[in-house]
Amino acid sequence: MARLRPRSATYVAPPNIALVKYWGVRDPELALPYNSSLSVTLDRMRSRTTVAFDASLDDDRVELGGAPAVGGPRDGVVAMLDRVRAAAGIAAKAHVRSENNFPTASGLASSASGFAALAGAASAAAGLPLAGRALSRLARFGSGSASRSVFGGFVEWRAGHRPDGRDCYAAPLFPPDHWPELVDAVAIVRGAPTKEVRSAVAMQSTVRTSPVYRARLAAVPRRIARMRRAIAARDPAALFPVVMEECDDFRAVCETTRPTLDYLTSASRAVLGEVRALNREAGRPIAAYTHDAGAHVHVFTVRRHLPTVRRRLAAIAGIQEVRVVRPGPGARRIGGPRVGPA
Numbered sequence: 001m002a003r004l005r006p007r008s009a010t011y012v013a014p015p016n017i018a019l020v021k022y023w024g025v026r027d028p029e030l031a032l033p034y035n036s037s038l039s040v041t042l043d044r045m046r047s048r049t050t051v052a053f054d055a056s057l058d059d060d061r062v063e064l065g066g067a068p069a070v071g072g073p074r075d076g077v078v079a080m081l082d083r084v085r086a087a088a089g090i091a092a093k094a095h096v097r098s099e100n101n102f103p104t105a106s107g108l109a110s111s112a113s114g115f116a117a118l119a120g121a122a123s124a125a126a127g128l129p130l131a132g133r134a135l136s137r138l139a140r141f142g143s144g145s146a147s148r149s150v151f152g153g154f155v156e157w158r159a160g161h162r163p164d165g166r167d168c169y170a171a172p173l174f175p176p177d178h179w180p181e182l183v184d185a186v187a188i189v190r191g192a193p194t195k196e197v198r199s200a201v202a203m204q205s206t207v208r209t210s211p212v213y214r215a216r217l218a219a220v221p222r223r224i225a226r227m228r229r230a231i232a233a234r235d236p237a238a239l240f241p242v243v244m245e246e247c248d249d250f251r252a253v254c255e256t257t258r259p260t261l262d263y264l265t266s267a268s269r270a271v272l273g274e275v276r277a278l279n280r281e282a283g284r285p286i287a288a289y290t291h292d293a294g295a296h297v298h299v300f301t302v303r304r305h306l307p308t309v310r311r312r313l314a315a316i317a318g319i320q321e322v323r324v325v326r327p328g329p330g331a332r333r334i335g336g337p338r339v340g341p342a
């Protein structure tokens with residue numbers, strides 16, 4: 001009897017925002033980071049990716065957002081397919097279709113949602129039983145931050161110590177409904193410049209040139225421990241200062257990279273100033289800012305303060321929209337396996 005194997009699979013995966021940033025690769029071959037990171041998986045936004053292996057194709061066909069992918073984005077997808085094909089022992093080329101339910105060029109999501117969805121769909125379509133930790137390990141080869149989008153809620157990506165990377169994977173810390181009061185008001189900067197250099201490349205110039213990078217690495221483990229405790233206790237006054245300390249530290253290593261990495265615009269900087277002002281006025285931390293390698297700023301607060309925070313952010317010149325998101329579920333398969341002859 002012919003062995004039956006799924007040939008096509010669809011996955012959806014969300015973006016995540018790092019509260020402790022992944023920034024620096026200790027082993028490019030195995031995609032191992034220097035430091036562990038901690039993130040919140042976001043609801044409402046997602047990438048949806050279908051992979052269909054088809055022995056009649058003579059090359060991979062990749063469509064991103066309805067258009068054929070070329071250059072770097074295509075190469076990244078094909079590299080992930082090659083990795084899956086090698087693991088599954090198949091040679092068939094694939095048709096890949098991926099789209100986001102948010103404007104891709106907005107710079108809102110990193111490659112996290114796209115590569116988490118691709119890793120899930122490609123491995124399932126190839127008949128590999130990958131889930132959880134194993135899927136996280138595969139996703140990180142597409143994009144480090146994608147390793148965290150496999151899981152929902154609050155997630156830690158452990159850098160590990162082993163040279164073979166077996167102890168390097170993301171794991172869920174707390175589920176999406178752990179802290180219902182916590183919200184993320186994302187200040188979308190009008191006309192935010194698109195990233196010219198992938199973070200995976202930019203971070204390596206920080207490793208080589210920033211004089212404060214080593215100090216950052218030394219500070220990260222304590223910061224992660226403090227955040228884990230604050231999130232466990234659902235304590236904004238404990239969490240928010242350390243979120244901003246980490247963001248300021250990330251910005252400092254970027255700004256001291258040569259040539260300098262400056263991801264913010266004047267509107268982004270105004271958001272940081274407004275959050276500091278809100279906390280000063282309240283006499284305690286009621287909000288915290290953080291940003292990735294891009295101009296938009298995520299402002300965490302609790303429901304009670306959301307109307308104030310929202311109003312103050314929306315009034316800043318150059319802020320196009322304030323989009324409220326919450327902790328959400330991780331990557332998941334859509335529909336059952338479709339099977340066909342191997």
Ligand code: DP6
Nearest residue numbers: 018022110143144145198199200292
């Ligand atoms: C600043 O793993 O997303 O967002 O795929 O090259 O963009 P690229 O790398 P990626 O880098 C993430 C960098 C960061 C911090 C973080 O998400 O941990």
